Amino acid sequence: MSTPCPRSWVSTAIQIIEADFNRSSDTHLLRVPLPAVPGVELYLKDESTHPSGSLKHRLARSLFLYGLCNGWIGPETTIIEASSGSTAVSEAYFARMLGLRFIAVMPRSTSAEKIAQIAFYGGESHFVDSPAEMYAESARLAEELGGHYMDQFTYAERATDWRGNNNIAESIFSQMSHEEHPVPSWIVVGAGTGGTSATLGRYIRYRRLPTKLCLADPEASVFHRHLADRAVCNVSGAPSVIEGIGRPRFEPSFVPELIDRAFAVPDAASIAAARVLSRRIGRSCGGSTGTNLWAVAQIIGEMVQNGEQGSVVTLLCDSGERYRSTHFDDAWLKSRGIDIAPAEQVMERFFETGVLSAA
Known part of the structure; x- marks a missing residue:
């Protein structure tokens, strides 16, 4: 703005936002049963319960x-x-x-x-x-x-105080403190802006924690390609149908140095995983949560294969109710040539066996 903002109005505006925050409780950390893999625990940080419904x-x-x-x-x-x-x-x-x-x-x-x-x-x-x-x-x-x-x-990546101040990283580690494996082996997140992955990655380093950070990225996105080759900053072609994560260009807020691992996830796998998880936990999940879960399943499968124990945390980003006319509509999927049946079977077998087999 060309003229200074009235300080009294700014002060009142900040007070209004802080009061709204004070009225809101923290989001829940849900434990997802994995009876097939004792020793490995999966948690969902349910961000769909915020007043505006998402992470x-x-x-x-x-x-x-x-x-x-x-x-x-x-x-x-x-x-x-x-x-x-x-x-x-x-x-x-x-x-x-x-x-x-x-x-x-x-x-x-x-x-x-x-x-x-x-x-x-x-x-x-x-x-x-x-x-x-x-x-x-x-x-x-x-x-x-x-x-x-x-x-x-x-x-x-700069608007959030990554050192603490009740950011999502501090919240996760605080809520995990009484669990059997209180320090997660892995946290799995998607990236749209890159702000959440930056906050988590910086906090992990700031607190000197051994937790590793995994990026779950739609196949059509540039981020996993940029991690493999820093010269790749843009992609062309059809965009992903998974809203909120994945981008066609490398965004300024994405900090690749903070990512320890990345998985590229097909859209059909993301939607299938979201549907399976929704049925398993009795809570509707959007497609980006499915992207996270597909990467989680690969991480947990490797932990089982290597005889490792520990906890894995990921995000339930928003409700599947926001996608009733898209990801949860069979006619919409058919019109776009997206067949999720094979991936649904693979995800169901993961919950039964702890292994994500090839579709």
């Missing part, structure tokens, strides 16, 4: 506080964000809380359920044909409207 609630809160404290957001600022949906839902939640106009720049393929949730919180949806178009269009809108482009893909 991105933490990021949205941090981005608003970052923007407020930097003087970028004032009482008349229009908030604009490039998003595949979940971050936009969460930012719309906070924008309404502060009485600010919010515009989400999203691909046309974003699920109808997410679009409806953005509207529920008073946000507006502005569509582009390709995910690669979101960045420039968001910046253009911010310039045109005199607003603030939140730019989660740049600021995610």
Whole structure:
């Protein structure tokens, strides 16, 4: 903004956000039964229980506080964000809380359920044909409207205090403290902005913990390719249908040096795993959670093969209710030529045997 934000309004805005945080309890850490693999324990950090329904609630809160404290957001600022949906839902939640106009720049393929949730919180949806178009269009809108482009893909890794302050890493390790294997052998996460993986990786190092960090990445994403070859910073071709993780370009917030291992997961495997897990735990899970689980299954299979014991933690990122018209709709899958039946059988066998066999 060209003029300083009123300090009194900024102070009140921060108080409103902090009060909302104080009203919200921490998210649950769920233990997933694995009777076939005694000695290895699997936990899900259930981020779907945040007020705005996903892991991105933490990021949205941090981005608003970052923007407020930097003087970028004032009482008349229009908030604009490039998003595949979940971050936009969460930012719309906070924008309404502060009485600010919010515009989400999203691909046309974003699920109808997410679009409806953005509207529920008073946000507006502005569509582009390709995910690669979101960045420039968001910046253009911010310039045109005199607003603030939140730019989660740049600021995610720096907006959150990775040393603690109740971030997701501190929460996981605190909740694990009374378990049989309190320090996880592995934490498995996906990456959209890279903010969550950066927070976890930095915290692990800061606390001098032996936990390793695994990236679960859609096959169509650039991140796993960049980890294999730092010269690869963009990919072309059809994007993944798994919303919220995986990107066609290397994002500024992704810190590859913090990743110990990566698995590329086909979309069919992600959706199949999400469906199987939803049935197993009686709680609906989105496709990005399925991506995480497919990588987890490979990690646990290797632990069993090597005679290792320990715990593995991953994230339940959001509810499958947001994908009733896409990932949980058989007709939608058929229209896109996605056959999840073989991968569903493989994931069911994993829960029965502790081994992820080839589909």
